[in-house]
Amino acid sequence: MAMLSMAMPVAAQTADADLAGAKDHPYIKRFANSSIVLYDAKQFDSVKIPVSTFTQFNLTSRQREFVEPPVTAEGARTRIWYEAKGDTTSIEVFRNYLHELQEQGFAVLYDSSKDSKAGRWNGYLTAYGFGSNKLTNNRSEFVMYGAPMKSIHTLSAKREKDGQTTYVHLTTVQWDQDNKTFKAHKGAYATLDVVDVGAMKQNMVVVSASAMAQSMAATGRVALYGILFDTGKADVKPESKPALEEIAKLLKSDSNLRLRVVGHTDNQGSLDGNIALSKRRAESVNAALVGQYGISGQRLSAFGVADLAPVASNAQEEGRSKNRRVELVPQ
Template sequence: MHPIHRLILSAFAAHALLASPSAVAADAAGAKDHPLLTRFKGAAIAEYKVSAFDEAVLPVKAIPAVDKIGAGDLAKVEGKITRIGYVIEGEKTALEVMRNYEQALSRGGFQVVFQCASDACGRDMGGYIANSGKVMPTGFTASFDEKSRYLLTRRSGPDGDVHVLLWVVEDPANKRTLAYQQIVEGRPMATGQVSVLSASDLKKSLDAEGRVAIYGVYFDTAKADVKPESRPSLEEMAKLLTSNPALRIYVVGHTDSAGGLGANLELSQRRAEAVAKALAALRIDPQRMVAKGVASLAPLASNASEAGRARNRRVELVQQ
């Protein structure tokens, strides 16, 4: 664990109002706290999303109106983004929740970039965060202007900047408080992972090794729909099969180890079937292809690092 993670976890544990994840039930399926921060006592995760690499646009000033946002009102950052929507049952104030996070983040070396409360945040702050974050507990888009708090902090280090955004609102009608947390771990995107192999390159690898790994087939996280930008790689695979009519292949889907094995087996199978279906749409006889998903059972690298996980997320063609 990174030293800064230990500092923040210790700061939270030292405060009686914060609880360990094991003390909280009813989280959304597959959801968990970010390693950087524990949760406020009594909180449950209602919404959860992780993007390995994406862009976040973070308010650094009040948002009085979405249609009047200036160029200097927002900061664009890239990296791994974890978005978590918490529901805290009971009538905790937004101030109480936010002060706990402020103390822990300060002890962990985070500096305040911008913070505000209620009307000082601007009329459209909540709406902007709800629409840009896309992960909110039910009811978060409602207006709680008089009982809301916003905090954006940053910590700089040799591995890049880490931003923590918090938006806390009281919902007294339902006797609860809603907390949205977005953590952006800035890091350069891993490049050089993907190249579109030509049909002749694919054939050479199959002849030499009986298989070829393809990194130019893209899916959204936890989904099996082949994205349009996969077209160049699909066309080269189709050329390979068209020019070698006797060739029969297994289309094998691989994932990293994130998530449960059962879910990844099912996901990798659906992805393999989606690739076979896409090739069939390019006039390849479906009888020449067998789709198989093996999840994380055949890694090419350690799943302990993002670079290793990126290598392991792939589609392979294996000669039958």
Template sequence: MMAYKKVGFDQTTFPGKLGLDSHNEFLAPVTVEGQITRMVYFAPLGKTPLEVHRNYEQALKAAGFKALISCTPRDKGCEHMRYGFDDHYRAMKEADFHANRDRQPENSALYKYMGSLGGSNMLGTDDLYFTYGTLAKDGKIVHVMLNSGKVYNTDFTTTYIEIAEPQAMEGGQVTVNADGLRSALQASGKIALYGIYFDTGKAEIKAAESKTQLDEMAKLLKNQPALKVYIVGHTDNQGNLDANQALSQQRAQAVVTALAKQYQIAPARLASKGVASLAPVASNADEAGRAKNRRVELVLQ
């Protein structure tokens, strides 16, 4: 590992399509808020960017990863995708190469290059492979971006990895924008939403706190007029199952009603379902797990 950065709650962007605009920003950006992890790894000397990148893709696919964008050095513009996350890299903490150099064998390639390593050239400058996609984890959609290539002026292959995991922040929960909703539905057919709020034991939506998430849900539905979805309410396991069943149904219906009345989404495109605590995404043994289980899900019909 040559560089690392983990932030408990932040915002990042991923590409909705291959390419960059005139400001080196991703095209059709997908914005995600939550826990962000960024890493840079060097592969063993002699490993090519193709071999390294395919191994990462293979491991991710085994975990349920679905690639949304993927390109190789033969694809026009692939070598430029790294400029879209150059600023992400600059905020990372690099290894102290000078201090670590003495730990390497004097005849090793790392010893040779340690003194001059550093900076965004470690993202790779030649023979670049890029992949972005999503996978389902604990009822949420995790976003993963990979970039593998040759490190500038060395014989090493490097891989930049960025992972965004939607999760709760202090004082609130994650709001997923319309692009993120679309990507998640395409990848997994559903997405857990934590930006719609209710008081404990009640089914009335807290309008001010929930407006941002409802706005994004409505934007998605208006942008895709043929889309039909289930709004599914979930609770934790505290209290009576029958009461929780009724509450989860009422909350799901409250979201349907809000989308229909406030945003003029055709009611025929929406169906409410309540499943109480029957589909948990975490343990109900502690409050952290119960908070994950109290959610509204958007599910493709």
């Protein structure tokens, strides 16, 4: 292991120029003579960290299924793809990173090289799932998924240090020759997801009553993001008070106004379940307006449409967060 670890140098050593704006994560070195071909950092994201073998993709729920449910890690997320051209193999890169993570105090949660049940699709669908590879890169978006399946190795790890919890998910693959279709070079590719767990900052701008009225007059609806719910729950959170106050102000300023309150979700979970959830959320908004602000219930109706009217792609958390909303539509 000591010989292997010598291949993990300081981050400055690269084979080719990195993707513009890309950089190594400060916790983890890169494999020798590798360069960054994809980079994306978000101040907050939600990432599934596999801790067991992938079993199947459920077409009904559109969810990946595992022997044990993945851990959901939320916080600052950095995603990096490295390319190490030449005779480098995926198992060589994999074991170097494994040793490096252990040296940095990470505990291994899952190691596919020790899992006799790791199947044909384990590496592909435990990495990130389809869609998150559609980021700025200088290789084909499918360079990880087009590689030979026998070369796939994945691991997940966790560290608690100085009050900070960090998760890492690694996947390595290998190309035995250059491939023009996928813009892949002979050598190995490694993907890293690093998540520093932390709470999301509530940073939503409250839409004023006058702005709601203007939006409905211009477009026939207004989308609100200041009404908050816990995942899978329909109870309106206390942080929603400013938005509810503005809705009440809007209704009180126009006694003839009647509103359809429409709940929207992302595509996580089943369609039927999300339709029911989104309607319950709309009903909770109405109940709060009636019970806390004295609005007549006859002026409000509730509907739930789940993810049937998205305003952004559900492939990424950034888009899913835009799809989770409450809309007001005048009757």
